[in-house]
Amino acid sequence: MIRLKAFVLFGLLGSALLVAEGGKFTVDIDRDGKEEKLLWSSIGSDQLGEYFAIDLFDDDGTLLWRGSRQKRITNPDLYSALHTGVSLPQLFFDIDSDGHYDLLAPEHQSDVSPTLFRRLSWIDFEFQKRPSRALMGSGSEGSRFSWTKPRNAFGTWVSGFGKVDGDLVEADVTSYEGEGSFSCGVALLRFDYKGADVVRWVKPLSSPAQNSEERSSRYQTKLNNSILLNLNLSIRYTRAALNKLKRSRERVKVWVVVDEYREQSVERENIASSETVVDPNKNVYIHYVPYTRNGFKPKDDRRYPVSIMITSARDNYRDNILDCSPVNPRERWDIDALKDSTLEYDCRLIGY
Numbered sequence: 001m002i003r004l005k006a007f008v009l010f011g012l013l014g015s016a017l018l019v020a021e022g023g024k025f026t027v028d029i030d031r032d033g034k035e036e037k038l039l040w041s042s043i044g045s046d047q048l049g050e051y052f053a054i055d056l057f058d059d060d061g062t063l064l065w066r067g068s069r070q071k072r073i074t075n076p077d078l079y080s081a082l083h084t085g086v087s088l089p090q091l092f093f094d095i096d097s098d099g100h101y102d103l104l105a106p107e108h109q110s111d112v113s114p115t116l117f118r119r120l121s122w123i124d125f126e127f128q129k130r131p132s133r134a135l136m137g138s139g140s141e142g143s144r145f146s147w148t149k150p151r152n153a154f155g156t157w158v159s160g161f162g163k164v165d166g167d168l169v170e171a172d173v174t175s176y177e178g179e180g181s182f183s184c185g186v187a188l189l190r191f192d193y194k195g196a197d198v199v200r201w202v203k204p205l206s207s208p209a210q211n212s213e214e215r216s217s218r219y220q221t222k223l224n225n226s227i228l229l230n231l232n233l234s235i236r237y238t239r240a241a242l243n244k245l246k247r248s249r250e251r252v253k254v255w256v257v258v259d260e261y262r263e264q265s266v267e268r269e270n271i272a273s274s275e276t277v278v279d280p281n282k283n284v285y286i287h288y289v290p291y292t293r294n295g296f297k298p299k300d301d302r303r304y305p306v307s308i309m310i311t312s313a314r315d316n317y318r319d320n321i322l323d324c325s326p327v328n329p330r331e332r333w334d335i336d337a338l339k340d341s342t343l344e345y346d347c348r349l350i351g352y
């Protein structure tokens, strides 16, 4: 019997201070009828966000695995809630029926490009890293998902995991066709060795734009938990930059961070952020920016400055090759000034 005991609750507070809670899975990983516990808990934060380590305990409380405590996001068994995205465990389940439990967590990335899941498999008393993959819709009827390396930003994919009930797993599904047209749903999945079949749609895919009366409550929640931006970015590249991006099959990441000025202070506090990954030469439409704090309500008398960063997507902390700047810098970079507008950017290779 596999049970998800607790869901993680998180909210990101401030540019340096994040508040997130750990969580727990209770799973009989050695199938002896007694449940082991996998816990994740905070090990502290830095300017990027908060970090979480995992510990796995045997049914008698013996520590079976102590996860890395080094705050480096390249550590395969370190988890985090960063301003650029949240990567916390979502599913501890044998997703390919090979007898080994798999721990899945999304990589840090936006929810409008296919979600890559980090995967650790519990084999021979240790967690072994497997390559990250997305669970992409592969049947035209929306009846099947397969583990794959996504080739572009479009398609239908599993964007998160929810409850486990016996051999069925609830999954959030997102579908994106570009130009800001996306839809969301919830499916009940049955995993096999290559992917998963949809057993039933708990909430069929629906586009929030089609019929405002029939918005799924999930999307409504999304709107309630987001700042509407409606911002178009028209990005131009130098020939050298475009060639280099294409040669190295690199994509481009657009980060939007919304801050709030604190009262009687010049300090800024992060309230919303998003990441969008696109192919080079594609324009970007940012429909909304999700709040980083649950239940946040913007106030009429506050200013909400917006920062936009465009980088190459491979490793934003180390290997960015792009130097991008707005063609016509604006005096005001806040939500009110940028909403429903178009910004042009020029991108060149760093150092050229």
Ligand SMILES: [Ca+2]
Binding pocket: 027, 028, 029, 030, 031, 032, 033, 034, 035, 036, 059
């Ligand atoms: Ca056991």
Ligand SMILES: [Ca+2]
Binding pocket: 093, 094, 095, 096, 097, 098, 099, 100, 101, 102, 121
């Ligand atoms: Ca497995």
